[in-house]
Amino acid sequence: MKQVDTFAYEVVPGEKVTLVAKLTGLPSDAVTVSKPFETVAGAADPTWDFVVPTQNATNYTAFAEVSFVQPAQGAQAVISVQSSIAGTLSGPFQIPPIDEASADKDPGFTFWLK
DSSP, X not given: OEEEETTEEEEOTTXXXXXEEEEESSOTTSEEEXXXXXXXXXXXXXXXEEEOOSSSOOOEEEEEEEOOSSOOTTOEEEEEEEEEETTEEEXXXXXXXXXXXXXXXSOEEEEEEO
């Protein structure tokens, strides 16, 4: 994976892309991520991943939604993006923290097929 900008990345078929949310003052269900990502059960931090298909692959866009319902003071979510393919790791790339005052609490991530 190559980071193009804060929310855009180049990926290749067969690459596993993972989003991890480090939460402060928020419950573990405060962040949801859209398809094509799937929740990784049992992860220490909220985690989602998907594998770029090796056939009929295309560009992908996914959104993370951060909910601030009765958050603790200083609550925030820090989401990182990383990938792996054939034992080679890329990242983690971190987006700016999302807190209650953030203008965009639902960042979109774009994964371009290289």
